[in-house]
Every structure is written in structure tokens, then in C-alpha cells.
Amino acid sequence: MRHLLALRHQGRLTSEQVRTVACCFGCCPRTVYYWLEKANGERKPRPHFEATEAIRVKYAFWQGNVSAVHRELVEEADAGGPPAPSLSTLRRALKRDLSPGERAGLRDGERAQRAHFVYLKRPPLHRNAAWEGDHVEASVEVELDGRLLKPWVTWFIDTKTKIIPGLAVSADAPNRSSVLLALRSAISTEEPHLPFGGLPERIRVDQGKDFGSKVVATALGQLAVILDPVPGYMAHLKGTVEALNGAAEKMFFAGLPRHTHRQRLINGKHIDPDQPPLPFAAFVDRLLAWVNWWNNEHVVETLGTTPAQAWHDDPALVTEIAREELRLLTLEDDKSMRMITSKGISRGRNLRYVAGWMTDRAGIQVKVRLLPHYEDEVEVFDARDDHYLGSAFLSDRSNAEDRADMQRARARTKKRTRATQQKAASTMKARYRPVTSAEPPRRMTVLAAEEANAESRELNRDAMAALAIHAPPRDEDLPAGWVSPLARKARTESA
Numbered sequence: 001m002r003h004l005l006a007l008r009h010q011g012r013l014t015s016e017q018v019r020t021v022a023c024c025f026g027c028c029p030r031t032v033y034y035w036l037e038k039a040n041g042e043r044k045p046r047p048h049f050e051a052t053e054a055i056r057v058k059y060a061f062w063q064g065n066v067s068a069v070h071r072e073l074v075e076e077a078d079a080g081g082p083p084a085p086s087l088s089t090l091r092r093a094l095k096r097d098l099s100p101g102e103r104a105g106l107r108d109g110e111r112a113q114r115a116h117f118v119y120l121k122r123p124p125l126h127r128n129a130a131w132e133g134d135h136v137e138a139s140v141e142v143e144l145d146g147r148l149l150k151p152w153v154t155w156f157i158d159t160k161t162k163i164i165p166g167l168a169v170s171a172d173a174p175n176r177s178s179v180l181l182a183l184r185s186a187i188s189t190e191e192p193h194l195p196f197g198g199l200p201e202r203i204r205v206d207q208g209k210d211f212g213s214k215v216v217a218t219a220l221g222q223l224a225v226i227l228d229p230v231p232g233y234m235a236h237l238k239g240t241v242e243a244l245n246g247a248a249e250k251m252f253f254a255g256l257p258r259h260t261h262r263q264r265l266i267n268g269k270h271i272d273p274d275q276p277p278l279p280f281a282a283f284v285d286r287l288l289a290w291v292n293w294w295n296n297e298h299v300v301e302t303l304g305t306t307p308a309q310a311w312h313d314d315p316a317l318v319t320e321i322a323r324e325e326l327r328l329l330t331l332e333d334d335k336s337m338r339m340i341t342s343k344g345i346s347r348g349r350n351l352r353y354v355a356g357w358m359t360d361r362a363g364i365q366v367k368v369r370l371l372p373h374y375e376d377e378v379e380v381f382d383a384r385d386d387h388y389l390g391s392a393f394l395s396d397r398s399n400a401e402d403r404a405d406m407q408r409a410r411a412r413t414k415k416r417t418r419a420t421q422q423k424a425a426s427t428m429k430a431r432y433r434p435v436t437s438a439e440p441p442r443r444m445t446v447l448a449a450e451e452a453n454a455e456s457r458e459l460n461r462d463a464m465a466a467l468a469i470h471a472p473p474r475d476e477d478l479p480a481g482w483v484s485p486l487a488r489k490a491r492t493e494s495a
Helices: 002-009 015-025 029-039 053-061 066-078 087-097 100-108 110-114 176-187 214-222 235-251 280-296 307-313 323-329 400-428 449-470 485-494
Strands: 131-137 142-144 147-149 152-158 166-170 202-205 226-229 332-341 344-346 352-354 365-370 377-382 388-394
Touching: 002 015, 002 029, 015 029, 053 066, 053 087, 053 100, 066 087, 100 110, 131 176, 131 235, 142 280, 152 176, 152 235, 166 176, 166 280, 176 214, 176 323, 202 235, 214 226, 214 332, 235 280, 280 307, 352 377
Parallel strands: 131 202, 202 226
Antiparallel strands: 131 152, 142 147, 152 166, 332 344, 332 365, 344 352, 352 388, 365 377, 377 388
């Protein structure tokens, strides 16, 4: 329009040019002349009813009921207020002046408004550049110890390759222990964990108290992994794991028995309420099989290939960490100095931990680390230098193998101590040198190497002297008329 207005002001606009523009926009030339008049201010827009702020408030109060808003405007007009528009005019005004998202938000709330938002997509970097983690409650009832429950799954997913590197399943509400076990499973690349993993650069999670706990932040901080909690109620900021939760609901949970979101009868009951539930172990086994299918066989539409193939095609290096080191890092500190006694390590509430390596170590101060909410076993460290000593188990829950191990440890310690004592006793036992003359014998002591060599040389000289004294005399040294036994024997044999 600016170009046409300039031509018109210069007096160079022709009807042929107007017809060309009209043909381009699929309208008649009169419409183009109308646009020129409107753009030049020659034609004033036709007045129309607008949705004011007061009408927006009424629309929100009546939760999107336009008829109720119109009735209220009519009542105000009857009471001497401004004239009320017709119902159709009001509808057109609300549709024209309010965006679809704004109408949805005023009608159904912020959650409905978010469906009309436009979101950005993070640029893909490389594998292990970012993970996302979350808890999801399985919409399936499983059987455990004679009762029905819905397990929780804690898992992580790589945002670039869509690989699920690891997970943990909880029979009850997830906690810090669930997060640490899932992290241990996801980072480890050794059996029996999944073959994918390594250290990520950052992990995006929600602001749940289990993901944001100090023990989780400490474990990741020691590994230089950035924990990135997204703001509350901003699930789109970790959309990859949210999409995984939705996929698991439709592709896995829906195919299991006693799916709680299955169709219901008119009375609200399930179609097959007596369907036998899966045991908890069987559910975990099927879940691991589904994760294996997702990683190795499922073709992700946005990738055009399987997550495993996308993982192997990525040239980024994978930082691995030893299983034992990872296990020790993903533990919670007991935050107390404790003493090893003859009864083991006491943690209150009659919890006493023992182990075979504690034999003959009673009296040293130690620190205890354990998996949160799991008190059957702890890891013990020296309080002086944080040196790892070993694992310990509850004394009242020990089995036959644990007791046999402690007995063998005590036997080994006793045997080693007894052998050392016997060596010391044999070293301190009094011994005397033999004598060759009537003199008191001298006491033998342990000699140093130089002293032993010197005494050996002295003994050799004494032995040579003794041999010289007792050697038979030579023939030329005998007195006249004397014959040695050897010479006599030689004369007899020659005769």
C-alpha cells in the first residue's frame, strides 16, 4: 500500500497497476481503491463494539458464559447504564478482541491457556550433554505381600538421543533412595545395568524435595554434574522426560492387567475388576524389557532411528566411572562420629552393625554412610582420613554366611597374632655359644649383618688353625729313624 500511495501522490498510479495488484490478491479493483482510501485516512473505519476491561472481568467471573455476561449488561442498561449490545455483537467482540489462549485462560484457567502457547525447542548438542529425570506413578495395580499397590518409576532420559540409561522402581512413594539408585543405574555402564550411561554434564529435574535433597546435590557435585531444577509447574522445560511419561502410559501401562485408566462401566467400575494382578517382580521384569525395546528397537520419529543407533552415531566421549566408586559416592553421610565397640557400631534404636573386618578394631572412630531409608547395610569410613574400611550389616539380621565370615576373620586374626608371638618368644629365648676351654659361655644375641660376617670370618680362621694343629706331620719333619704311617703302608704295598 505504501508504494501505491506514493504512486497516487505522484499522479502516476494507473488503473492497469490497480488491476495487477487486485489480481495478485484475488480481489476486485474496487477493493484495492478501498484499501488506498483507508490507508490514506480518507475513509474512517466503521465503528464497532469493543470488549472493554469491565466486559473481560465479567467474562472471567462467569467462566466464559457469554449469555450471562449479556444479561448483566442488559440489567445495567435498564438501570441507567450504557446501552447493551446484542448477544451476537458481544460474541463477535469477544472473539475479535480476545485471543484463543486468553479466552481459554479466562474460561478454564491457566492450565487451559498453556495449550495455546508457543514453545521453543532447545538445540540438540551431543549425548550426555543433558539428562532429564522424573518420577511417574504407574497406572497399574500390582501385587506385593498380599496387597495391591501402584509402583513408582524413577528414570532419566538423554535429551539428544532419547536413550533411557537407567531407572529405579519403588513399591511406595519415591524418595532420595529412589533418586540415588536410579542415578547409580543410569551412570554405570557395567553389568547388570544398561550398557548406556556415563557422566552427564547437567540434569534437569523438577523442584521435588527428593531431587533437590542435599544428598543428591552432594553426590552430583562430587561428580561435577550440574543439577538444574526447573521452576515449579513448568513441565515444558523438561519436555523430553514428560513425553517419555506419556509414551509409557500409552505404549506400556495400557497393555498390562489391572490398568487403572481402562474404560469403565456406567457405574464407574472397571470392565474386569477381578483380573489377576501382576506380581511386583514380574512388573519390574516387563518394565525392563520395555525399556530395552525402547532403546534398541523403537524408532523415534524426531530422530528417524532408534535411540541406540543415535547413541552410537554420536562421536562425543563418554566419561565412565568405576562401579565401586560410584556406589560410595551415591550414599548419604550419617553426620556423626561413631566408635567401634565389641558389639559393633551402634546407631541408636538398637541398630548395631557388625562385619568380619571389624575384628580387633574395637576402639577406633568411624563415619557411617548409607542409602537413605535402607538401614540393612552401611558403609564405614575412618574418621581420621575418610579411608574406606568396608561394609557392615545389622547384627540381628545376619545370616549363616555372615556369621561364618566373622568367625573366620577372628580365627585368622588369632592365628596371625599367635605366630607373631611365637616368633618373638623364639627371638628372646636365651642361647649360649659353645666353648672349647674351661671358661663361662657367652650369651648369643641377634647379630647385625656386618657383625655376622665378621664373626663368620673369625670362626673360619679358628677352624683353619685347629686343622693345622691336628694335621699329620710331613716325612722331612720327623726325627731320624721315625717312619710315618702312610710311608710304612706304601713300603708294605711295594714289597
